[in-house]
Amino acid sequence: MAMSMQEVRSRLSVIESDTQMYADLGPDEVPVLVELLDDEEAWLASRAVYALIRIGTPEALAAVERAGASTRDEVRVAVAVSASLLPPEVSDRVLTPLLQDHEVGVRKFAIGSVTTGNKESVQRLVSEMTDAEDAVLRARSRTRVRDLGR
Incomplete structure (x- = not known):
């Protein structure tokens, strides 16, 4: 029976x-x-993203994809x-799209x-940020490129 x-x-x-808090959440x-995902409490919306990923059904994953296009930065970050x-x-x-997001924090x-x-095209988006103006973005992308062996 579904939880309320x-x-x-x-x-x-x-x-x-912790992971136990998600244990009984299912399809x-x-x-x-x-x-x-639309809750006014950003932290709760973020936890909903993680719960949906753990559930992993096609419906849950479709919801995560839609959340990736949310107007709320904190949901896209999650x-x-x-x-x-x-x-x-x-x-x-x-x-x-998240690697090309208008918000630097999301990227x-x-x-x-x-x-x-990930596909080559996704990894390439990281490589393209190694010369970014933002110092943190530049450093993170350079580290990730190195970790990816590119």
């Missing part, structure tokens, strides 16, 4: 987050988690941070989620 909104909110509201909770946990084809689709976190399992 209140039960899911309570579960995700634990101060010290039945996807609609509630999708609703939480997707960027967690993108390495996605199946490679989903990660490629999510990371491509900084997206860089860290690029792996050797």
